[in-house]
Amino acid sequence: MSATMLLAQEAANHVSTGEAVSFWVLGPLALAGALGMIFAKNAVHSALFLVLTMLSLGVIYLVQQAPFLGFVQIIVYTGAIMMLFLFVLMLVGRDSSDSVVEVLRGQRLWATVLGVGLAVLVVAAVARALNDVRPVGLAGETANGGKGNVANIGRALFSDYVFPFELTSALLITAAVGAMVLGYVERHLRGRKTQKELVEARFRGEHDRPSPLPGPGVFATSNSVATPALLPDGSVAEESLSRLIDATASAKLDEERKAVAGTLPGPDARALVPGKEES
Amino acid sequence: MTGTINLAAAEVQQASGVANAAWLLLVLPAFGAVVLLLGGRRTDKWGHLLGIATVVAAFVYGLILFFSTTSLDAAARTRDLHLFDWIPVNSLNVEFGLRLDPLSLTFVLLITGVGSLIHIYSVGYMSDDRDRRRFFAYLNLFVAAMLLLVLGNGFVTLYFGWEGVGLASYLLIGWYQGKDFAATAAKKAFLMNRVGDVGLALAIFLMFKNMGSTQYDVVFAQIGHQSTGVIVSIGILLLLGACGKSGQFPLQAWLPDAMAGPTPVSALIHAATMVTAGVYLIARSSPLYSLAQAADARLVVMIIGAITLVLGCVIGCAYDDFKKVLAYSTVSQIGYMIVAVGLGPAGYALGILHLLTHGFFKAGLFLGAGSVMHGMNDEGDIRRLGGLAKKMPITFVTWTLGYLALIGFPFLSGYFSKDAIIEAALAEGGTRGWVFGGIALLGAGLTAFYMTRLLILVFLGKPRWENLKSADGRAYHPHESGPTMTVPMIILAIGSVAAGGILSGMLPEWLEPAVGKLQEEHGPLSATVVSILTVVISAIGAGIAFALFGRGEQPVARPERVSFPVRAARADLYGNHLNEALFARPGVWLTRFLVFVDNRGVDGLVNGIAAGLGGSSGRLRRLQTGFVRSYALSMLGGSILVIAALLMVRFA
Amino acid sequence: MTPTYYLLLSALLFTIGAVGVLVRRNAIVVFMCVELMLNAVNLSLVTFARINGSLNGQIMAFFVMVVAAAEVVVGLAIIMSIFRTRRTASVDDSNLLKY
Structure with missing residues (x-):
């Protein structure tokens, strides 16, 4: 034996x-x-x-x-x-x-010196402490013998080390939650402004004008963007004219614009001030 | 000598009877001063009368006190009047009390008597000044302080009066505040007096430290038990105080400048009254100076007196300003007194005697000078005067009597007092006696010379003023002064003639309880020989003056091409230069140096520490670069140190 | 040769990892250097298990691996969030906390 x-x-x-x-x-x-x-x-x-x-x-x-x-x-x-x-x-x-340039003065030199120092220190200490060590080996019953390495580790984990093992689960959960928290980006933080912020920005002058562009108006015959808004005196509000429509189909719209503005011949019951149609 | 101590210190009795009201002496003039100062313009009309009344009342009371004292036994004449405890602080109990003894009473009479005359004289002299009331307030203040000085029964009360006198003198010298020279002179007098006061204060501190009290009776009873060093240092410090107040070398320079005050009046105060405070101080401290251990201090006193004596005479010969010549004459006469009190028991009474006689004739001389200047548009340059005898007969006669008394004309006041001092100095014996006696004799000759010069240039000779105009363009119309000015002069002239003869017999005996018995010693020369010698030397001095100035024309302008001694004398024998070189300039240098030390050294140290700390912490702060890798580097360094330490513990 | 050689190898790897932490500026590379140091320690733990004839060392190494995994997850998340806000992964650029 x-x-x-x-x-x-x-x-x-x-x-x-x-x-x-x-x-x-x-x-x-x-x-x-x-x-x-x-x-x-x-x-x-x-x-x-x-x-x-x-x-x-x-x-x-x-x-x-x-x-x-x-x-x-x-x-x-x-x-x-x-x-x-x-x-x-x-x-x-x-x-x-990385850029090659080192910004911290003496960092590399000292890192090298201290690294070599640490290596020398640890190597010397290990060599001196363990120069005549006699390893036991893992042939024992509770090591790699018996049921083998994996089974023995498993048994040790779930018996002797069960509490630390459970702690690792808590650690991992925490890590996962932490990663999610860190990785989550709230949308509004980098996206759209609230209505209040928009209004304030408008009145600060960050936009062209404080109010929205004028709509078609009370007396408009249609709700289309193609229909310009009318000012109280019946004239066309220039701001309500769509640049896009202006640019693309101005010729087509001429007739309608004239009709809306009341410059077409004939009586126009919709005109507010009939006498001023020449303007 | 111990006998004198006992005599002076032991037999102090409580005052009673008339003496119980001795505080009136202080309160009367002080009351006048307070009323006049607080009353303001309301008192303009009658202010001068109140001033005179208070001082004359004090004088009358002083006379009553004097006669009540003379009726007492010699042993009972020293009395204390306790008024109240002034500064009771633990072991120091400064009592406010009065010492009534022959010495203080003598001074009371001198101060109130001369003071009354000054007051009366001032009524006329200051009649043109719209602030005459204030002037009288200052005079009253002066008299009150001076009386406190001589009446106090301790050194602290004396010091109180001493400072009060200094204040009054400052105010009076600087009377013409608008004029630069007056303001400067007042400041100079004040500052130089403070130098002396420091000496007096230190002496008082020493007394308290060594004897636990500053009252005369305690101090004089215990002074004999002190070590020689203490006695000599107290003596010399007291002398320093006396030098400051009495214008003795090396603090003599303020006295002539003090003539910047209203012409004869403050001059008179400084010449006849206040400057005697130093003599009083030394005479009062006679129990100290009489000790055998104090011989060195006495010698110093005599040396100072002798130096001052010659100094005053020499400078007096060269000056052309009426009042300044008299001022230097005062300096030299006080030198005589200091020499006398420095002689010890042989001289205290003589010093006081000379002080009194000098008070009479010098006051007369100053009043005469004031009268002359009053009649001559305040012209003080004697080269611009001359031949005034016919214009001012009363002034001339009274002045001449004072003059004769001063130079020691036989059987006038100065003859009795000054000759006695010379005799006592010669009687000191040995080399010392010959030296001091010789100096005193020389001084007598010089005194006769410069006083004769003054007499000739002012009253005799041709009237050089006839073709001149005063500085303000007026022609001179010399005239005799009014009765308020001539009456005091006449009284003082009578005193000048008679005081010496009367006092020389009575005074030593009268003063015995205060300063001890006059010890007459007989020197190598007999009294008669000394008297004849003095008179002869004075006559020679006067004769030389007649020979030089009596014949021929005297130039109106001051001769500039003169020999070195005259130049030196005109420059106060370089006293001011000496003071400036020895004290003022080193003081300025020291101040500059200290300012430099303060700026660079002290401030530098403080600021340096602050800057050093700030700078180093600012630099140390840079260690926190914010770079994680720097921190990691120091962590690695630290870890290596820890590992190395562990390994050393493990393997070593 | 003895198992001590493994320990020497472990020491050298650990030192290299430490120096790497000091000299590299890319936060991810620095992180990898830390992982290298952990691995070096694991190697020594395994060697110690063998020398002592006990599995405790190996179990300890196992736990180290678990911790390293958790650390990597969180660390990389931090690096990502820093990168999102500052557009950089250099450790030198995050130096606001200083004098």
């Missing part, structure tokens, strides 16, 4: 050649993707480089005996989240790519 355990541990401690090979392939790929994301000028390229990194990480999870997480990584992250990123990028427009 103990011999097999020991053997299993030995196997767990020892990283297989296949894993080493995959690490040395995937690790540089992930790094290259990360660096590419930083240095790409175009945001879409950055997103694609990030996809590369995430895919590499997903495979690394698989290699690291975390199949469930590996697939979630690939499906949720690379598939959903990164596509969301690309979607927003397209929405915002590709012209919003």
Whole structure:
């Protein structure tokens, strides 16, 4: 029993050649993707480089005996989240790519210095703390043994971690509502004005005249826009004449206009002031 | 010497009888001043009469008091009259009371007596001035303050009167306010007096600090127990006060300028009355100056007196202005008094004696000068006078008697008082005696010289004014003054002749309770020899003056090509220049420097701190750029620091 | 080679992500850098799970993914609304809150 355990541990401690090979392939790929994301000028390229990194990480999870997480990584992250990123990028427009000029003085220099400092610090600390660590491995009953990785994770989630798990649902709901609130645009905010605002704008002089154009008038024979309005003295109100009709069919309307204006020969009972028809 | 202290300080009795009303002395003239000042134009008609009445009443009361005192035993003559507690503040209790003793009574008589004469004289002299009433108010104010000065029973009451006198003197000197020179002279007198007052004030502070009181009895009882340093510094500070009020070197420059006041009257106040306050102060402080520890202070007093004595004489020889010569003569005569009181027990009484006799003949001389100027269109330049003896016989005779008294003509007032001082100075013994005695003798000769010069140029010789016109274009019509002016002159002339002889016998004994017994010491020369020597030297001085000015024509214009000593004397022996160079200019520089320090240093510091804080916070504010990435950068820096600290704790 | 190498890789990725946040100005790219940092942490969590022989690390990584998803949703919505009002996606242009 103990011999097999020991053997299993030995196997767990020892990283297989296949894993080493995959690490040395995937690790540089992930790094290259990360660096590419930083240095790409175009945001879409950055997103694609990030996809590369995430895919590499997903495979690394698989290699690291975390199949469930590996697939979630690939499906949720690379598939959903990164596509969301690309979607927003397209929405915002590709012209919003970064300009090369750095506006904050010393920002890049200090970012580099501090980044290198952080890397050195963390790498040194990890190397020093874990140089002789002996990994237990995930062969145990409650890990990848027994019913397997996915089933064990599921059981842990719904037993030990049920409360945090439920909390995540609340989080996700909140996030969804938040996104909707942020994304909702009230129509009137950027659209039409209310009647009150229109009246005020008219009287402020933002329009040509405060009142609507005159209608056909009380004594009009028809309700058509083609029928000009009459002023109290019987003359035609110029403002009521439609420019469009004026321009297109003025010849046709002449007769009718004369009839309305009362300039046609013959008695016109509709004329208010018969004696003034010559005007 | 301790005996004198006890004598002066211990036997203070409560006043009773007539002396109970001694406050009348203060209140009478003060009442006159208040009525005249508040009454305004309504009192114009009778204002001068009220002024005279109050002062004469005070004089009469002073006489009654004097005679009631003389009837007492010598030991009972020093009396205190407590009026009220003035400033009761915790440990400091300043009482308002009067000290009635021979010294103060002597001064009361001098002040009210001379004051009465001045008042009477002023009626005539100021008759043309529409503000005569106000003038009398000021005179009354002066008399009241001066009486308070000499009657107060503590240094604070003395200081009160001291300042009141300074105020009255300022008002009187600046009487002709419209004229620049008068306003300047008043300001000068006021300021230079303040320098002295600072000394007096500091002396009073020292007394309070060391002895816990400023009353005469307490101070003089305890002064003997103080350290030498305290005694000497109080002595010298009191002297500084005396210098300011009495026009002693180095504060002598204001006195001649004070002649800018209404001609003889304020001149008389300053010459005969107020300037004696310094002598009074030192005589009053005799218990202090008599101490063996105060020898240094006494020496300083004598040095100051001697310097002033010679200074006044020398400048007096060169001036052509009638009043200014007399003013410098006053300066030098007060120098004599200061020398005398500086001699200690041997000289207090002599100083007071000379003060009194000088009060008589100098007052007479000034009134004579005023009478001459009154009759000569206010012409004060002696080179434009001359031959006035026939025109103004009374003035001439009274003036000549005063003149003879001043130069120490045998058996006139000055002979008794001045010779006695010279003798006492010589009797001081050793080098010191010879030096001060010699200076006093020299002063006597110089006095005779310049006074004779004055006499010749004004009253004798040819009438140089006949072909001249005064500044306002009028011809001179010299005439004798009216009786209100001549009567005081006659009275004073009688005093000049007789006062010395009468007083020299009585005064030392009379003053004994106040200033101690006169200790007569006999110097290397006997009294007779000193007298003869003094008279001879005075005669030589007068003879030289006759030789120089008595014969031949004197130019009307002032000779400009003169030797250096004359030029120096005409420039007040550079006293004003000295003051200006030593005090005024450094003061201006100091002020400028302080203004600079204030502007640049203090304000600079304050403004600098404010600007520094404002500027630095303005710069610090720029850290908040609003750029998220800057904030992220500092967050990353902070995180690295935290990680580094954690690792150091973990691995170190 | 030991699993420690994974941790070193994780550290490097995290650092690159942090530097990216500092130097990039496009808000979306900055956001992607944050995602990279989260992924780096996930990698170390997975490695720790393996070293400790327990699934707790993997579950923690799972939760991180959930949180990251929620964060992305909200963050991108914020970016969108900023872009709508200011017509820009640069983090430097939103600098009104300053001195």
